[in-house]
Amino acid sequence: MATYAIGDVQGCAATLERLLARCGFSPARDRLWLVGDLVNRGPGSLAVLRRVRDLGERAVAVLGNHDLHLLARAAGVAAAKPGDTLDEVLAAPDRDELLAWLRARPLLHREGSWVLVHAGLLPAWTVDEAAAHARAAEALLRGPRAADVLARVKRHPALLALTRLRACTADGTPSLSFKDHPRDAPPGFQPWFEVPGRRSESATIVFGHWAALGLHIAPGLYGLDTGCCWGHHLTALRLDDRTLLQEPVQDPIG
Numbered sequence: 001m002a003t004y005a006i007g008d009v010q011g012c013a014a015t016l017e018r019l020l021a022r023c024g025f026s027p028a029r030d031r032l033w034l035v036g037d038l039v040n041r042g043p044g045s046l047a048v049l050r051r052v053r054d055l056g057e058r059a060v061a062v063l064g065n066h067d068l069h070l071l072a073r074a075a076g077v078a079a080a081k082p083g084d085t086l087d088e089v090l091a092a093p094d095r096d097e098l099l100a101w102l103r104a105r106p107l108l109h110r111e112g113s114w115v116l117v118h119a120g121l122l123p124a125w126t127v128d129e130a131a132a133h134a135r136a137a138e139a140l141l142r143g144p145r146a147a148d149v150l151a152r153v154k155r156h157p158a159l160l161a162l163t164r165l166r167a168c169t170a171d172g173t174p175s176l177s178f179k180d181h182p183r184d185a186p187p188g189f190q191p192w193f194e195v196p197g198r199r200s201e202s203a204t205i206v207f208g209h210w211a212a213l214g215l216h217i218a219p220g221l222y223g224l225d226t227g228c229c230w231g232h233h234l235t236a237l238r239l240d241d242r243t244l245l246q247e248p249v250q251d252p253i254g
Contacts, residue, residue, distance in 0.1 A: 001030060002025075002029075002030045002238055002239075002240050003031040003032075003238070003240060004025060004030065004031070004032055004033070004237065004238055004245075005032075005033040005034075005035065005116065005206045005222070005236065005237045006032060006033070006034050006035070006224065006234065006235070006236045006237075007035055007208050007224030007225045007234060007235045007236075008035060008036070008037040008208040008224075008229070009037065009038050009048050009228065010038070010040055010042050010066060010229035011038075011039050011041055011042030011043060011044050011045035011048055011085055011229065012042035012043075012044065012048070012228045012234060012250070012251040013043075013045075013047035014044065014251045015228055015234045015247055015250045015251050016048060016051065016234060017051075019234050019245065019246075022245050022247055023238070023245055027055055031060070032052070032055065032059040032061075033059075033061075033109070033116050033206065033239070034052065034059065034060070034061040035062065035064070035116065035117070035118055035207060035208035035224055035225070036062045036065075036066075036067060036117075036118030036163070036209070037065065037067060037118065037208060038052060038061060038064070038066075038067055039066055039085075039086060039089065040069065040083075040084060040085055040229075041066070041083060041230075041253070042085065042228070042251050043085055043252055043253075045070075045088065046088045046089045046092055046098075049089060050098065053101045060106075061105050062105060062106055062107055062108060062109055062116055062117060063102075063106070063107050063162075063163060064118035064119070064163055064208065064209060065118070065119070065163040065209070067102055067105070068150060068153055068159070068163060069084075070086050070099075070102070071102060071103055071141075071146075071150055072147075072150040072153070073086060074090060074095070074099050075147040075150055075151075076147070077147050077151035078150070078151070103141055104142065106134065106138060107137055107138055107158075107159070107162045107163070108131055108134035110127060110131060113202070113203055113204050114204050114239065115127055115130075115203045115205045115206065116206050116207075117130075117134075117162055117205065117207050118162060118163050118207065118208055118209050119162060119163050119165040119166065120162075120165035120193065120205075120207055120209075121192065121198075121200045121205065122161045122165070122168070122174075122192070123168065123192060123195035123197065123198040123199065124171075124172050125161075125200060126199045126200060127200050127202070127203045129199075130162075130200065133161075134162060136158065137149075137158045137162070140156075154176060160174060160176075163209070164176070165192050166178055166179060166209065167182070167185045167186070167189040167191055167192065168189060168190070168195065170188075170195055170196070172195070175189050179211075179212060180212050181212045181213065182194075191213070193205070193221055201220060202220075203220060204220050204221070204222070205220060205221055205222070206224065206237065207222070207223055207225075208224050208225035209225055210223060210225050211225050211226070211229075211230055214226055214227065215235060215244075222237055224236075224237060226246065228251075229249075229253060230253070231253050231254075232248075233249065234246065234249065
């Protein structure tokens with residue numbers, strides 16, 4: 001049995017299938033971890049949702065910012081953005097089942113020393129504290145106030161960190177707009193994982209969300225967003241032996 005962690009798929013269904021074949025993935029024996037952003041930008045968001053949903057307990061997918069955007073659009077609290085490719089999901093006959101499944105995904109998953117999250121952890125958080133913040137935010141997303149929460153994601157510190165964090169100040173204040181390479185970070189900002197004294201350093205964190213960062217491997221860190229939806233690669237990490245596998249994008253992009 002192997003566990004494969006896969007970077008931001010973002011609707012690249014054909015590329016996902018090719019990568020799974022490259023991995024020799026078998027749902028009868030293997031597991032998938034997905035870093036979030038299953039949907040949007042690529043042309044096959046509906047196929048990706050159905051594929052991962054149908055894997056049942058063989059797949060763990062954490063929520064990313066594009067997944068939350070889909071839920072917000074479905075709830076009527078967000079408008080379409082340029083580049084959205086979500087209409088097929090919103091018009092699907094099984095949309096309600098798929099959206100209910102998506103809303104029930106976690107914001108953070110941990111097994112032993114491994115942590116799976118879409119964007120990052122605030123430097124002041126221990127893994128236990130991050131998990132507690134994630135559980136509280138998940139309860140809100142699944143509760144009667146979900147639409148209000150989805151309309152104000154940027155005002156919710158835990159959702160903001162777990163699904164949008166890239167660079168922050170030494171005291172953990174995130175940049176809401178920065179998405180470029182770390183060398184171009186605004187003055188006083190640095191990647192969340194490079195802040196001195198980061199309290200989650202004892203864990204091995206698998207994350208995505210930062211296409212400009214690209215594949216990032218450092219002690220206790222695996223950044224797997226390699227820009228599939230921007231015409232690059234989709235990346236898998238086999239957790240058991242830390243082997244990397246990549247598939248060039250197969251989906252028509254743009």
